[in-house]
Amino acid sequence: MRVEGTFTVRAPRERVYSFFLTPAELSTCIDDPHTIEAIDPDHFKGTVKAGVAFIRGTFMWNATIKDRAPPERAQLAVHGAGMGSAFDLVASLDLSEDRDLTTVQWGADVQMNGTIATVGARLLQGTIDKKTNAFFENARKKLETA
Amino acid sequence: MTVHGGIGQSIKRKEDARFVRGKGNYVDDVKLPGMLYLDIVRSPYAHATLRYINIEKALKVPGVLAVIRGKDLEAANLAWMPTLMSDKQMVLPVERVMYQAQEVAAVVAESRYAAADGVAAVEVDYEPLPVVVDPMKALEPNAPILRPDRKEQTNRIWHWEVGDREGTDKALKGSDVVVKQHLYIPRLNVASIETCGCVASFDAMGKLTVWMTTQAPHAIRTVFALVTGLPEQKIRIISPDIGGGFGGKVPVYPGYVIAVVAALKTGRPVKWIEDRSENIQADSFARDYHIDAEIGATKDGKLTALRVKTIADHGYTDAAANPSKFPAGLFHIITGSYPFEKAHVEVDGVYTNKPPGGIAYRCSFRVTEAAFTIERMVDVLAQKLGMDPAELRLKNFIPPESFPYKSALGWTYDSGNYPAALRKAMDLIGYDALRKEQAEKRERGELMGIGISSFTEIVGAGPSHTFDILGLKMFDSCEIRIHPTGKAIARFGTKSQGQGHETTYAQILAEELGLSSDDIAIEEGDTDTAPYGLGTYASRSTPTGGAAAAIAARKIRDKAQKIAAHLLEVSPADLEWKDHKFQVKGVPDKAKTMQEIAFAAYTNLPPGMEAGLEAVDYYDPPNMTYPFGSYICALDIDKDTGEVKIRRFVAVDDCGTIINPMIVEGQIHGGLTMGLAPALLEEIGYDENGNIQGGSFMDYLLPTAVETPKWETAKTTTPSPHHPLGAKGVGESATVGAPAAIANAVVDALSHLGVTHIDIPITPWKVWSILHEKGVA
Numbered sequence: 001m002r003v004e005g006t007f008t009v010r011a012p013r014e015r016v017y018s019f020f021l022t023p024a025e026l027s028t029c030i031d032d033p034h035t036i037e038a039i040d041p042d043h044f045k046g047t048v049k050a051g052v053a054f055i056r057g058t059f060m061w062n063a064t065i066k067d068r069a070p071p072e073r074a075q076l077a078v079h080g081a082g083m084g085s086a087f088d089l090v091a092s093l094d095l096s097e098d099r100d101l102t103t104v105q106w107g108a109d110v111q112m113n114g115t116i117a118t119v120g121a122r123l124l125q126g127t128i129d130k131k132t133n134a135f136f137e138n139a140r141k142k143l144e145t146a
Numbered sequence: 147m148t149v150h151g152g153i154g155q156s157i158k159r160k161e162d163a164r165f166v167r168g169k170g171n172y173v174d175d176v177k178l179p180g181m182l183y184l185d186i187v188r189s190p191y192a193h194a195t196l197r198y199i200n201i202e203k204a205l206k207v208p209g210v211l212a213v214i215r216g217k218d219l220e221a222a223n224l225a226w227m228p229t230l231m232s233d234k235q236m237v238l239p240v241e242r243v244m245y246q247a248q249e250v251a252a253v254v255a256e257s258r259y260a261a262a263d264g265v266a267a268v269e270v271d272y273e274p275l276p277v278v279v280d281p282m283k284a285l286e287p288n289a290p291i292l293r294p295d296r297k298e299q300t301n302r303i304w305h306w307e308v309g310d311r312e313g314t315d316k317a318l319k320g321s322d323v324v325v326k327q328h329l330y331i332p333r334l335n336v337a338s339i340e341t342c343g344c345v346a347s348f349d350a351m352g353k354l355t356v357w358m359t360t361q362a363p364h365a366i367r368t369v370f371a372l373v374t375g376l377p378e379q380k381i382r383i384i385s386p387d388i389g390g391g392f393g394g395k396v397p398v399y400p401g402y403v404i405a406v407v408a409a410l411k412t413g414r415p416v417k418w419i420e421d422r423s424e425n426i427q428a429d430s431f432a433r434d435y436h437i438d439a440e441i442g443a444t445k446d447g448k449l450t451a452l453r454v455k456t457i458a459d460h461g462y463t464d465a466a467a468n469p470s471k472f473p474a475g476l477f478h479i480i481t482g483s484y485p486f487e488k489a490h491v492e493v494d495g496v497y498t499n500k501p502p503g504g505i506a507y508r509c510s511f512r513v514t515e516a517a518f519t520i521e522r523m524v525d526v527l528a529q530k531l532g533m534d535p536a537e538l539r540l541k542n543f544i545p546p547e548s549f550p551y552k553s554a555l556g557w558t559y560d561s562g563n564y565p566a567a568l569r570k571a572m573d574l575i576g577y578d579a580l581r582k583e584q585a586e587k588r589e590r591g592e593l594m595g596i597g598i599s600s601f602t603e604i605v606g607a608g609p610s611h612t613f614d615i616l617g618l619k620m621f622d623s624c625e626i627r628i629h630p631t632g633k634a635i636a637r638f639g640t641k642s643q644g645q646g647h648e649t650t651y652a653q654i655l656a657e658e659l660g661l662s663s664d665d666i667a668i669e670e671g672d673t674d675t676a677p678y679g680l681g682t683y684a685s686r687s688t689p690t691g692g693a694a695a696a697i698a699a700r701k702i703r704d705k706a707q708k709i710a711a712h713l714l715e716v717s718p719a720d721l722e723w724k725d726h727k728f729q730v731k732g733v734p735d736k737a738k739t740m741q742e743i744a745f746a747a748y749t750n751l752p753p754g755m756e757a758g759l760e761a762v763d764y765y766d767p768p769n770m771t772y773p774f775g776s777y778i779c780a781l782d783i784d785k786d787t788g789e790v791k792i793r794r795f796v797a798v799d800d801c802g803t804i805i806n807p808m809i810v811e812g813q814i815h816g817g818l819t820m821g822l823a824p825a826l827l828e829e830i831g832y833d834e835n836g837n838i839q840g841g842s843f844m845d846y847l848l849p850t851a852v853e854t855p856k857w858e859t860a861k862t863t864t865p866s867p868h869h870p871l872g873a874k875g876v877g878e879s880a881t882v883g884a885p886a887a888i889a890n891a892v893v894d895a896l897s898h899l900g901v902t903h904i905d906i907p908i909t910p911w912k913v914w915s916i917l918h919e920k921g922v923a
Contacts, residue, residue, distance in 0.1 A: 057266065083266060086190040088274075111835060113274075114190025114246065118841035119423055121833070 001125065003132050004107035011143040013097040016104060017071035019143055020093055029138035031131075041065075048080070052120030052127045057083030071095060085114035106136065147725040151649075151656045151663025153871065156808035160663075161387075161648045170387040176345045176357045178415040182211065184405050185261035186418075187251040187268045188428065189243035192279070192499040192836020193292075194272035196239060199251055204267040209260025212411055213268060214252045214404060216240040227373045227403060229465035230365075230396070230615055231473065233303070234295075235502060237400045243272070244292065244462035245501050246836050247427035249400045254408045254416060277836040281436065281459040281496040292462055292497045303464050303495035308478045309555050314490035317451035321442030325526045330905045331515050332829040333434040333459070335426045336506045337848055338643075340389025342429060343419035344402050346409040354409075355382040358402060361391040361641055362681025365618060367673045369398050374406065385671035391643035392820075393506035393683050396467045397430045427841045430503030431830060434459040435515045441523050447533050449542045451488040452554075454480055454519065458495045458504065465502035467683075468511055469613045469620065475511030478555040479604040482520035483564045483774065485544045489554040499836045507820075507881075511684055514882045517601040521886035522903070525597070529897055534581070535890065536572060539600050540565055550867070557604060559772045560866045560874075567798045567862050568600050568776040574860055575778045575796040588898060593783035593922075595895025598776065599887035605875040606689025606771040615680065621766045622690035623677035624698045626655065628759040630748040632741030634659070635667045636698075639679010640691040642670060645813070645877060647687060650805045651695055654871065658699030660726030660740040677762055685773070685875035688805065689866075694765035696870040701761035705747075709759075710738040712752035771866045771874035775799040777887040783895050785923055788914030790826060790892055792855040797883070800862045802874035811859055814880045818857045821884020823849050829907050896920075 009016060019025045023044045027036045034048040045062040061080035068074055076091045091108040110128060117124065151157045164170055187199075201213040216238035219225040226234045238249055253264035278284045278292060284301040291299050318324055344358040354376060360366045363383040371378040388395065401418045408416040420429070436457040442450040458474060460466065468475040474493035481489050505511070524542075528535040543564040544551050551559040572578075580596050587594045610619035623639040636655055640647065647670060652663035659666075670676055679691065703723060710728035711718040714736060721728045729737035747759040780794045797814055804810050827847040831839040840846040865872025885906060892908050893901055899920045904912055917923035 060269075081190070081270075084188055084190055086272070113192070113835055113837055114188075115423070115841070117190075117833070117835070117837035118246065118427060118839070119844070121837070121839050121841075122845060 001110045001112070001128065002107065003110060003128055005133070005136065006103060006105045007136055007140055008101050008103045009140045009143045010100055011102055012100070013071045013095050013102045016095055016102045016143055017074070019139065021065065021074060025142070028142055029135050031134055031138070052116050052123045055116055055120050083115060085112065085116040087112050104136070108132070149656050149660055149662065149726045151653050153653055153657040153803070153805050154807070155653065156806060157649065157653065157663065159646045159649045159809065160652065161646065172340055172387050172389055173343050173345060173357050173359050174419050176386070176417070178345065178347055181345065181415040181417055182254050182256060182408070182412055183258040183261045184408050184416050184418040185253050185258065185265045186249050186401060186424070187253065187265050187270065188247045188424070189250050189272070190246065191243060191272050191274050192246040192277045193275040194243050195275060196241060196243065196250070197271035197273055200269035201251070203269065204253055204264040207260060207264045207267050209256040210253055210264040211256065212254040212408065213264065214238065214254070214407060214411070219407060224373065224403065224407060227398065228369070229463055229502065230467040231464040232616065233464040235463045235465055237403045242275070245499050246838060247424065247501065249404070252404045252408065254412060277499045277834070279498060279500070279832045279834060279836055281457050281498050284496050284498050285494070292499065301497040303460060303497060304473050305492070305494050306473050307490065307492040309490035310488055311490045314451045314453050314488040317488040318440060318442040318453060321450045322445035323527070323530060324440055324442045325523065325530045326438070326440045327523060327526050327903050329437045329439065329519055329522060329903070331433045331435045331437065331518060332824070332906065334432040334507050334824055334828050335429070335830055335846060336392040336394035336432065337846070338390030338392055338394055341420045341422060341425040342395060342399055342401065343417070344405050345415055345417045346405040347415035348409055353380045353382065354406065355384065356402065356406065357384045357386060359388055359395050360385045361388070361395045361643060361683050363641060363671050363673050364639055364678045365615065365680055366398060368618065373403065383673045385641050388641065388643035391683070393432065394430050395643065396505060396681070396683050397465055397503065399429065422843065423841050426846055427838050428501050430465065430506040431501060432503070432507030433515060434504065437515070437519055439519050439523050441527050443527055443531065447531050447538050447541050449484050449486055452481060452486045454491045456493040458493055459498050459500065460495050460504050461500040461502040462497055463502045464495055466504035467615060468505065469607060469615060470617070471612060472511070475505070476604050477512040477516050479513055479557060479602065480516035480520050481553045481555055482517060483544060483600050483602045484520070484542045485548070485551070486554045491555060500832065511607065513603055513878070514885070517599070517603070517882045518886045521599040521601060522889060525890045525893065526902055529902055535598050536568065536577060539568060539598065543600070558769060559602065560769055560868055561864045562602065562772060562774050563800070563862060563864050564600055564774060564776070567774060567800055568598070570860060570862060571776040571778045571796050571798040574798070574858065575780065575794055577778065580780050593785055593895045595781050595783070595891040595893070597779045597887045597889065597891025597894055599883045599890065600776040601883040601886070602772055602774045603685070603879055603882055604770050604772055605685035605878065606767055607684055607686055608770055609768060610766045618680060619766070620680050621764045622679040622686065622694055623762065623764045624691060624694035625677045625762040626698050626702055626760060628659070628702065628740070628744045628747070630745050632661065632744040633665045634661060635669060636695065637669045637676040638691045639677050640670055640682040640687045642682060645682070645687065646806070646809045650688065650809060651692065653805050654692055654695045655699055658696055659702065677764070685877040687875070688873045689771045689869060689875045690765055690767055692805070692873055693767065693870050694763045697765055698761040698763035701763065702759055705759060706740060706743045708752060708755065709743045709746050713738050713742065713746055713750065768868045771802065771869060773799070773801040773874040773876060773879050775879055775883050777883050779887040779891040781891045781895065783892070783913060785917060788910035788912070788917060788923070790908060790910070790913065792888065794858065795855050796858045796860070797880060798860045798862060799876065799879055800864050801876035801879060802863065802865045802869065803872035804861070804863070805873060810876050813876050814859050815857050817878065817880025818884050819849055819854050820881040822854065822888060825885040825888035825906050825908060827907050
């Protein structure tokens with residue numbers, strides 16, 4: 001499943017880039033209850049309590065930054081598992097700057113497996129769209145109010 | 147003189163007295179002191195290497211006593227078990243998982259809740275592998291080999307064919323008209339009300355008792371003995387009340403074996419009951435046949451030849467339960483009700499990353515697939531020829547005088563009168579008037595369809611010279627004891643899952659013995675008490691168990707005749723069995739009832755005769771039985787939504803002699819509804835990663851009362867000449883015959899638009915898409 005989008009934020013590109021690669025800052029954009037812990041600059045892990053419709057539970061996840069090209073591009077791979085389900089996603093960020101505006105072009109290939117993909121299949125796309133949009137909207141607000 | 151509750155009487159079902167009051171005793175009702183609960187960790191991936199399973203956190207969950215992994219079973223040589231098709235199946239994996247929702251580990255705990263918490267705490271690390279979902283792609287040269295453990299390094303499990311290949315090719319080439327059609331009959335779940343489960347318990351002497359949701363307790367006991375190495379006399383399988391089986395409770399599921407291991411490991415009884423999603427995702431499926439069919443005919447509509455090639459998706463192991471000689475079951479009944487001179491059928495079984503199964507769902511060994519194909523194809527041909535489908539059928543039916551009839555694919559049909567059944571259905575539904583109405587509606591732009599299915603079934607497996615499962619011959623059995631007061635108990639090797647055996651078997655015995663059916667207790671399902679039998683599936687209970695009951699009763703009558711002669715002081719040859727008692731020929735007043743004879747069997751025997759009035763029979767049928775029927779469906783289609791609305795559905799069934807008309811009608815009503823389901827609603831689909839799309843009743847759609855039309859049933863009666871009672875079996879007939887009638891009706895409604903076929907399930911979306919494409923919607 002592919003999800004992608006673009007948004008513009010009134011913040012310098014370096015600041016936006018740093019924001020998305022700093023676990024503590026990312027944490028402020030996730031609405032669902034979660035933990036996040038940096039293992040080293042390229043690896044972090046945590047938990048998130050999430051789900052689709054009534055299928056909810058705690059996922060354990062770990063993330064690896066696969067590609068850094070500051071302040072323009074980054075790629076992140078995330079694997080999560082829990083409640084009879086697993087997900088893998090590869091997310092990319094491409095940042096471009098125009099005066100004081102930074103345009104964030106993001107995309108993610110998401111593969112869901114197990115109970116969530118099976119029982120929640122009908123609701124999956126909508127839920128992922130909703131959560132992703134909420135994440136980036138939170139990020140935009142944080143960046144513009146910081 | 148009739149006997150109370152004899153053959154042909156619509157008496158109420160004895161078992162319903164407890165079922166309707168909630169007093170049934172199902173596996174989940176079994177509660178033993180100290181009983182533990184088992185829950186299963188299942189794979190989110192359809193194909194993956196197991197890197198590790200970390201159970202430390204799970205073992206710290208309060209109430210969790212043990213976690214069982216594949217490597218624990220491997221040490222006891224229990225990680226794999228044989229399937230009923232001589233393939234092998236993982237109990238728990240050691241290296242790889244092969245389908246989404248496969249069992250990976252099991253947690254044993256003091257409560258079901260603690261077990262579920264334990265499951266959530268088990269950490270499994272997987273390395274995903276390429277997934278093979280499409281069986282056609284599985285056969286491509288570069289496809290990953292899913293079963294490297296086999297000598298044959300291919301995903302083709304077996305190739306099987308029957309019939310005259312060259313003769314069929316020649317006949318098709320010489321035919322005036324040949325129609326071809328690809329049909330996909332999708333994967334289904336049986337959706338029985340009760341899911342699968344068991345309670346396993348060892349006693350102080352090491353004897354294992356398993357209360358289990360199984361349709362075949364004796365065969366399961368033997369498989370358990372082979373798998374576990376336990377002596378068979380130390381295994382007792384009890385199959386209590388079963389909440390629907392439909393073939394889904396024939397296989398040995400890993401959960402059964404794991405529960406036994408857990409009971410052995412903990413020294414306490416262990417219960418495993420799967421939930422609905424587990425049942426849909428992992429249990430034995432039905433259908434999943436990809437079929438290419440061709441029919442040849444003369445230009446005036448005389449059928450000449452049939453050729454069928456099929457890809458059968460079996461999942462990662464062949465765990466169907468077909469007779470050993472027939473890996474594709476009885477699919478070659480596909481010539482149906484028609485006297486093809488030439489026919490040829492090929493089937494390739496294929497491995498994919500899906501759950502195993504392939505026998506479930508009232509399919510009687512792939513007969514539904516066969517009936518659907520031939521009845522759909524006859525309509526495809528009728529459309530090509532511009533003939534009325536009823537006329538084409540009537541022109542081609544096997545003539546009633548041809549029975550016993552040997553088909554081009556080797557079956558010998560016992561009896562039938564196909565024109566009578568179809569004509570009766572046409573009369574009941576008013577066929578000619580419906581065709582007239584259809585023509586008028588078409589003029590107005592309305593969509594109305596009429597579909598026919600004149601199916602022939604093959605049931606009652608089966609004769610021992612041809613039929614076995616894992617070498618076990620497919621006889622079945624009945625053991626009768628008549629007590630001194632003239633009451634009786636009879637035990638059977640079959641096992642009811644709701645069919646009403648406690649009533650119908652008692653009716654057979656009442657008729658044969660002259661006892662009231664109220665005075666006859668029927669027991670099944672306990673391997674310590676019932677005679678060995680192969681169980682209940684494929685509509686085989688009345689053809690085999692029912693026949694055994696009649697034969698055993700007649701053995702009792704042989705002895706009873708001698709006792710009666712002794713009591714009446716005449717020669718046995720002077721007596722006749724008339725009006726359900728032994729009477730002196732020509733002197734009806736001088737007679738003895740079975741009750742009187744039974745008392746004498748324990749109190750006043752002829753000199754030298756041993757006491758008691760008992761008999762047992764292991765019935766080996768000389769042939770299969772061939773129930774048949776003609777169904778006609780009339781429906782309307784909403785042009786704006788694509789919704790199919792069945793207006794009338796007439797079902798004329800012929801199952802030979804009927805034991806209890808009310809129960810048969812109930813079986814037909816249920817079967818028709820289960821035939822409606824795959825025609826319009828049911829399908830288990832998979833995404834490209836092997837995830838089931840529809841693992842709950844939110845997406846796996848079943849017909850409710852709202853979707854179910856009023857079924858109009860009728861019968862003809864053509865007894866089986868070889869069955870002691872003339873009965874043929876009816877459990878599956880309706881679900882075998884109904885899907886084609888509905889699909890044919892939908893295609894008929896759209897035929898003037900150039901539509902020749904729609905794969906089932908025919909959803910509103912499919913219909914609307916066609917209408918939209920044709921510019922109608």
